[in-house]
Amino acid sequence: xxxxxxxxxxxxxxxxxxxxxxxxxxxxxxxxxxxxxxxxxxxxxxxxxxxxxxxxxxxxxxxxxxxxxxxxxxxxxxxxxxxxxxxxxxxxxxxxxxxxxxxxxxxxxxxxxx
Numbered sequence: 407x408x409x410x411x412x413x414x415x416x417x418x419x420x421x422x423x424x425x426x427x428x429x430x431x432x433x434x435x436x437x438x439x440x441x442x443x444x445x446x447x448x449x450x451x452x453x454x455x456x457x458x459x460x461x462x463x464x465x466x467x468x469x470x471x472x473x474x475x476x477x478x479x480x481x482x483x484x485x486x487x488x489x490x491x492x493x494x495x496x497x498x499x500x501x502x503x504x505x506x507x508x509x510x511x512x513x514x515x516x517x518x519x520x
Contacts, residue, residue: 427465430458449494451508455515460508464488464495471497484510490520 424432435443438459445452446462461468472487489496489503496503509517 425465426467427462430462434458434462451506451515451518453515453517456513457510460486460515466495466497478511481512482510483516484513486510 431446435446438446442452442455442459445455446459449463451460451463455463457468466488474485474487476483476485486508488506488508489499490506491500491503493500495506499505504520507519508515
């Protein structure tokens with residue numbers, strides 16, 4: 407009996423956990439323009455997205471992203487480096503992934519290169 411209760415509690419905790427991307431989408435998706443929603447649904451990062459939308463695509467916590475920040479033309483240029491593979495996006499190279507460089511200008515994606 408004790409084992410059954412512990413198993414049920416463990417399953418409840420595991421099932422109630424949602425990914426960061428899922429939480430972002432649940433709270434914000436309805437407010438995004440249609441072309442951003444479509445890009446997020448397709449797992450694509452496109453110019454015009456903000457950081458929250460990129461996080462919804464990548465599901466990589468921002469604190470783990472490799473970043474470089476510069477000040478250019480009175481705006482902040484922030485570069486994020488991630489890796490993309492069959493399993494999605496990663497903050498560290500799993501050994502068989504493409505590097506993805508995301509440039510933000512003023513908090514908005516200005517360019518993406520693979």
